[in-house]
């Protein structure tokens with residue numbers, strides 16, 4: 552069975568009041584916030600770099616406080632001209648509970664439901680597969696505080712990935728010992744081929760991608776795995 556990520560589940564473990572209504576969420580220009588988002592992703596996968604444009608897309612959507620995927624992601628290049636397809640992970644939870652580390656780890660922890668051998672998922676795995684999707688090499692995240700959930704203040708956290716992952720029937724990454732796919736000239740650095748993806752991005756833009764092949768359905772754009780976490 553193919554990976555099932557079209558689950559529209561809203562998991563409510565408890566809707567309690569968030570602690571502080573006026574706590575601030577970090578801005579997308581906050582160096583500490585950027586560092587945390589990037590470092591956390593890179594703890595779980597090969598290197599991604601921050602992309603301010605993706606963070607602006609994430610910020611604009613997070614501020615809407617709507618727990619659903621950004622509509623403009625459905626149309627190639629609509630949200631951001633650098634990427635035809637952008638992936639998106641969402642987290643909504645109590646503001647007092649929110650840290651990038653908590654949310655990104657929560658996404659990554661879906662790996663326990665994912666079976667790499669037959670690409671099956673026993674629960675929700677789409678956040679995890681997007682976090683580790685090898686071809687996604689840029690990330691931009693944003694958080695907003697949202698006061699419209701039953702009076703409680705929640706944090707809405709959005710990460711956008713370029714290019715988007717979660718292509719149907721594709722492996723998130725190729726399994727094997729680190730660096731076995733590096734070119735012969737490349738040395739292995741921190742278990743990675745020291746390949747500069749910014750160069751690839753420039754080249755890709757010159758190549759003008761022709762759009763999506765029929766099988767290239769971006770799951771996270773079409774569907775959602777919702778996680779509503781317990782507020783403190």
Ligand SMILES: *[C@@H]1O[C@H](CO)[C@@H](O)[C@H](O)[C@H]1NC(C)=O
Nearest residue numbers: 552553666668669670671672
């Ligand atoms: C996938 O493989 C695992 C064993 O590796 C098995 O338990 C599971 O039922 C399989 N899932 C599907 C959907 O085939």
Ligand SMILES: *[C@@H]1O[C@H](CO)[C@@H](O)[C@H](O)[C@H]1NC(C)=O
Nearest residue numbers: 652653654656657658659660
């Ligand atoms: C993720 O899983 C680890 C290991 O099972 C666990 O210690 C941690 O609390 C989990 N984190 C979150 C945010 O769920």
Ligand SMILES: *[C@@H]1O[C@H](CO)[C@@H](O)[C@H](O)[C@H]1NC(C)=O
Nearest residue numbers: 745746747748749750751753
């Ligand atoms: C990657 O290439 C870009 C554009 O050429 C450059 O700005 C950037 O500093 C390079 N990054 C690394 C880590 O070499």
